[in-house]
Amino acid sequence: MISGIFETFINNVLCLNEHKVENILTKIIFFSILISLIAGCVQNTPSGDLTSMTKTAPPPQELVLATTTSTCDTGLLDVLNKKFEETNNVKILTVCEGTGKAIATGELGAADVVMVHAVQAELIAVANGSFINRTYMMYNYFVIIGPENDPAGIKTAKNASDAFSKIAARQSQFISRGDESGTYKMEKSIWKAANITPAGTWYQSVGKGMGETIVTANIKEGYTLSDRGTYLSMKDKTDLRILFEADQTYLFNPYHVMAVNPAKFQNVKYDLAIRYINYTTSQQAQDIIRDFGRDKYGEALFTPAIINERR
Amino acid sequence: MNGAEFLYGGAVKAFELIINLDPYVMSITGVSIKVSGTATILAALTAIPLAFALSFLNFRGKQGLITLVNTGMGLPPVFVGLFIYVMLVPAGPLGFLKMILTQEAMILAQYILVTPIIAGISLAAIKAVPGPIIETVYTLGGREKDAVITTLKEAKFGIITAILAGLGRALAEVGAILIVGGNIAETGSIAGIGEGLSRTRTLTTAIVSETSKWDISTALALGIILISLNLSVNLLANFFRGRD
Numbered sequence: 001m002i003s004g005i006f007e008t009f010i011n012n013v014l015c016l017n018e019h020k021v022e023n024i025l026t027k028i029i030f031f032s033i034l035i036s037l038i039a040g041c042v043q044n045t046p047s048g049d050l051t052s053m054t055k056t057a058p059p060p061q062e063l064v065l066a067t068t069t070s071t072c073d074t075g076l077l078d079v080l081n082k083k084f085e086e087t088n089n090v091k092i093l094t095v096c097e098g099t100g101k102a103i104a105t106g107e108l109g110a111a112d113v114v115m116v117h118a119v120q121a122e123l124i125a126v127a128n129g130s131f132i133n134r135t136y137m138m139y140n141y142f143v144i145i146g147p148e149n150d151p152a153g154i155k156t157a158k159n160a161s162d163a164f165s166k167i168a169a170r171q172s173q174f175i176s177r178g179d180e181s182g183t184y185k186m187e188k189s190i191w192k193a194a195n196i197t198p199a200g201t202w203y204q205s206v207g208k209g210m211g212e213t214i215v216t217a218n219i220k221e222g223y224t225l226s227d228r229g230t231y232l233s234m235k236d237k238t239d240l241r242i243l244f245e246a247d248q249t250y251l252f253n254p255y256h257v258m259a260v261n262p263a264k265f266q267n268v269k270y271d272l273a274i275r276y277i278n279y280t281t282s283q284q285a286q287d288i289i290r291d292f293g294r295d296k297y298g299e300a301l302f303t304p305a306i307i308n309e310r311r
Numbered sequence: 312m313n314g315a316e317f318l319y320g321g322a323v324k325a326f327e328l329i330i331n332l333d334p335y336v337m338s339i340t341g342v343s344i345k346v347s348g349t350a351t352i353l354a355a356l357t358a359i360p361l362a363f364a365l366s367f368l369n370f371r372g373k374q375g376l377i378t379l380v381n382t383g384m385g386l387p388p389v390f391v392g393l394f395i396y397v398m399l400v401p402a403g404p405l406g407f408l409k410m411i412l413t414q415e416a417m418i419l420a421q422y423i424l425v426t427p428i429i430a431g432i433s434l435a436a437i438k439a440v441p442g443p444i445i446e447t448v449y450t451l452g453g454r455e456k457d458a459v460i461t462t463l464k465e466a467k468f469g470i471i472t473a474i475l476a477g478l479g480r481a482l483a484e485v486g487a488i489l490i491v492g493g494n495i496a497e498t499g500s501i502a503g504i505g506e507g508l509s510r511t512r513t514l515t516t517a518i519v520s521e522t523s524k525w526d527i528s529t530a531l532a533l534g535i536i537l538i539s540l541n542l543s544v545n546l547l548a549n550f551f552r553g554r555d
Contacts, residue, residue: 078498078500078507093495096494107402108403110411211524212525215525234524
């Protein structure tokens with residue numbers, strides 16, 4: 001009875017009747033070929049190559065890294081993580097989402113290790129027991145970028161807060177990230193140091209990633225704060241120039257890696273996270289960081305933390 | 312570069328990526344098809360029987376369920392994504408399932424988004440079947456079963472349209488799967504087109520990440536591939552509907 005209903009269903013839906021059968025057959029053959037093509041394409045996706053099947057090597061472990069967009073979009077992690085994966089039989093799954101979200105992802109246990117750049121937020125997250133083994137791996141400097149003619153004259157500013165004061169006094173367009181990123185946290189602390197609450201039509205919060213914020217600033221011919229790496233990686237897409245970068249106090253941008261606390265989430269891969277953290281401060285990784293970007297951008301995007309300390 | 316040049320660049324790039332069968336682009340397309348296809352199939356298997364139950368059965372709470380279906384047709388994807396995210400993270404109530412940042416989580420999110428759409432449109436298609444046709448079935452001695460089959464036959468095109476609308480919504484959706492899937496590609500393609508393959512990166516989430524880097528031509532190219540995919544699904548559906 002049920003199969004009868006089903007047959008009628010199929011017949012009706014596919015418009016089957018006697019004089020159409022041949023046509024239907026060709027349709028079914030065509031459709032199966034298409035499905036198998038799609039299936040083949042999808043099947044190959046996850047674990048792909050033949051070599052891993054023929055060798056009886058154990059399947060690679062997976063490590064989830066939540067991180068900020070600047071390490072992803074510049075391409076640093078594509079190079080840095082590759083070496084670690086090769087020597088440790090690991091696949092790193094990188095979630096690129098900005099510092100605030102990356103810390104939250106770790107706090108909820110959805111990542112094993114995070115790489116972020118917002119010292120205050122990191123210290124809070126370590127203090128509340130979400131992370132351990134916080135390790136300094138590299139740094140660069142934030143830069144204040146703006147139109148080449150520099151309407152607010154920040155080139156001659158004494159420091160970053162002075163530069164922001166000049167922008168506010170002149171009411172030049174300022175485009176803010178306005179998200180929970182490390183860059184936005186830095187921007188807020190500079191406004192605070194300048195004793196200014198930015199508001200008005202000249203100050204616009206876009207709530208977007210660094211790349212889109214630079215593009216918006218470019219269109220509005222305004223100023224914005226950017227990490228050096230992302231700016232350099234977008235240099236040929238924008239007319240904005242670095243106008244101020246000399247401030248070592250306010251524009252210092254250190255990156256830390258830290259492991260999600262296994263006491264809070266038993267299932268995190270803590271040992272692997274520690275191996276990754278140790279790797280980021282190894283000579284091999286620090287060399288990669290020091291040289292990354294020289295060929296493409298003419299200068300390095302990040303400075304390794306350890307080599308710097310040795311100087 | 313002006314807008315037209317970007318569009319031209321995007322079209323050229325899309326063509327190159329398709330012709331070269333770029334492994335990374337194939338893999339994100341594959342994940343798009345797998346996630347949205349599976350979600351739509353599961354949703355159709357739930358929604359079509361649901362639509363028939365709502366049309367042929369009388370039970371308590373039926374009107375409420377219909378309202379729920381109609382409301383569900385407009386569920387905001389980001390909300391659904393956030394909701395599933397907080398349920399599935401290890402700190403959440405369903406954390407033990409270990410589904411966060413996987414394709415399964417993405418399928419779940421799209422299943423929730425697509426089921427009401429297929430159910431709602433199917434319901435409208437069933438309601439549109441003229442009453443006299445069903446009455447004739449009973450007059451000719453048919454039973455409930457025959458009435459259902461006749462309705463199915465009559466509402467066939469509407470139901471196929473419902474499934475296609477669901478699939479179209481799923482393929483174009485980005486808010487939910489970006490949150491629950493994390494837009495993950497393996498090392499080599501973290502920053503975009505490279506040698507690493509996709510894990511939870513789809514055409515739509517890749518468009519978002521390319522746009523945030525302002526790599527417009529790549530974003531447009533991926534968009535063109537997505538539209539071509541949607542177009543071919545619809546052409547395939549027309550092919551199946553035949554000439555009537």
